[in-house]
Amino acid sequence: MTTEPATRTRRSSGTTMAGNLRAKLIVFACFVVTGVTLLPIVMMALVAFQSDGESMAANPSFWPTSWHPENFTRIFELVPVGKYLGNTIIFAAGTTVLETITAALAAYAFARLEFRGRSLLFAIYLGTLMIPAQVTLVPLFIMVSKLQWLDTWQGMILPHAFTALGVFLLRQFFMGIPREYEDAARIDGANRWITFSRVIIPLAVPAIATLAVFKFIGQWNNLLWPLIISNSEATRTIAVGLQVFQDVNGTQWNLLLAAAAITTLPLVVIFFLTQRWFVRGITMSGLGGR
Secondary structure (H helix, E strand, O other): OOHHHHHHHHHHHHHHHHHHHHHHHHHHHHHHHHHHHHHHHHHHHHHHOOOHHHHOOOOOOOOOOOOOOOHHHHHHHHOOHHHHHHHHHHHHHHHHHHHHHHHHHHHHHHHHOOOOOHHHHHHHHHHHHHOOHHHHHHHHHHHHHHOOOOOOHHHHHHHHOOOHHHHHHHHHHHHOOOHHHHHHHHHOOOOHHHHHHHHHHHHOHHHHHHHHHHHHHHHHOOOHHHHHHOOOOOOOOHHHHHHHHHHHHOOOHHHHHHHHHHHHHHHHHHHHHOHHHHHHHHHHOHHHOO
């Protein structure tokens, strides 16, 4: 009679110990992955404070023997970093706003409107994700050149204002919103546009914020398209500016990484400001494994 409760106790204790060990291993693995991920960023920050000779040494040491915070001001004297950052904000923000609007409208149509060939059209549209960006680069350049949009903001922004990934992300989220909300709005006299703007959009803020963060970060780091379209400092982004700096001044690692640290800082701030919406949107949309 007493052996069965004791056996259950031992089994429960063994299960608890195994669960605790598994949790500790997962935490340890997370720390290892985090450390490996942060290592290049730490190295970038350390080299940015080194002297010219130390950063260009044949056998460099990542820890500075003497600290040179003036590297962060020298980079502003050599290249117009402020101008490049402003251009990058215009480019990234413009494409983010436009794609968010177009993706939300298209996603709502694919998720809620009934029309012939909807599934086929969405499948074809989604299939464009498998086409590498380099394949469409030449046709886009020819189209922008024919429109005389080279070295202009519309030429840089508009070709990146429509993507299938944003439509897919928001469509998955819209399909998870109960239709009863829309039915209630229509009973109250709301038309399709009012239902979309006042019912669906407020409920989809996490997914929209996730898409906006993805788009902004991607365009902030975009090098290929601005490098091809931009021909002057009027539209040159920071990614292109770093490339131009390297071509003109050579590979001065301390200054180059100081500029890279300056360009990375806004992305870190944006992520921490939108972290709550970002994580929520990932877990509640199609990117969360649903």
